[in-house]
Amino acid sequence: MEGDRIEIRPADERDRRPLAHLFAAVAEERDGIAAEPPIDVEKRAANWDLDRTLVALAAGEVVGLVFVIESGFGFGEIGMMVARDWRGRGVGSALVAAAIGWGRESGLHKLTLSVFPHNEAAIRLYRKFGFAEEGRREKQIRRANGELWDLIEMGLQL
Numbered sequence: 727m728e729g730d731r732i733e734i735r736p737a738d739e740r741d742r743r744p745l746a747h748l749f750a751a752v753a754e755e756r757d758g759i760a761a762e763p764p765i766d767v768e769k770r771a772a773n774w775d776l777d778r779t780l781v782a783l784a785a786g787e788v789v790g791l792v793f794v795i796e797s798g799f800g801f802g803e804i805g806m807m808v809a810r811d812w813r814g815r816g817v818g819s820a821l822v823a824a825a826i827g828w829g830r831e832s833g834l835h836k837l838t839l840s841v842f843p844h845n846e847a848a849i850r851l852y853r854k855f856g857f858a859e860e861g862r863r864e865k866q867i868r869r870a871n872g873e874l875w876d877l878i879e880m881g882l883q884l
């Protein structure tokens with residue numbers, strides 16, 4: 727929706743529970759991310775790696791997150807999600823742009839990510855920012871129902 731004000735900032739202590747709740751809600755969808763229910767929200771909130779996370783806020787509420795895990799070898803791996811009601815309004819784009827900026831400022835030479843082949847919204851989002859498909863891991867992720875899902879690996883040189 728035009729006019730939605732989205733703020734992106736580094737995560738801090740007050741975000742722990744909202745981050746964990748967002749993660750649990752997206753896991754409940756059993757579609758875009760590898761994690762599936764049950765998610766221990768209290769534990770995830772307590773252990774959330776705030777230093778590697780950026781949050782997207784709308785009217786003060788956490789509506790999206792991206793984390794960048796530095797490898798120690800110059801590349802960082804990203805993961806992200808946007809609250810279902812907020813998708814398609816540019817929140818994901820704002821988060822990817824911020825992650826790319828954060829990666830450059832941190833001296834990383836590359837960002838990588840893994841995405842399920844059926845996740846067209848995510849793949850289009852990443853392509854829009856120049857991420858290229860670098861390979862496919864077959865039957866990589868075992869789902870709770872026993873299905874084995876492929877992963878597409880994508881990367882962006884910074």
Ligand SMILES: CC(C)(COP(=O)(O)OP(=O)(O)OC[C@H]1O[C@@H](n2cnc3c(N)ncnc32)[C@H](O)[C@@H]1OP(=O)(O)O)[C@@H](O)C(=O)NCCC(=O)NCCS
Binds near residue numbers: 757807815820846848
């Ligand atoms: C993938 C995800 C993060 C995208 O977030 P978003 O806020 O909807 O993204 P945006 O609104 O910024 O849209 C970004 C681009 O994605 C594409 N896109 C968004 N929604 C789409 C849809 N339903 N179908 C196809 N493409 C879509 C478009 O190319 C769009 O760019 P454009 O608006 O300039 O054309 C979000 O759908 C999500 O959280 N999904 C569940 C969790 C997940 O899959 N995380 C990624 C794991 S790899």
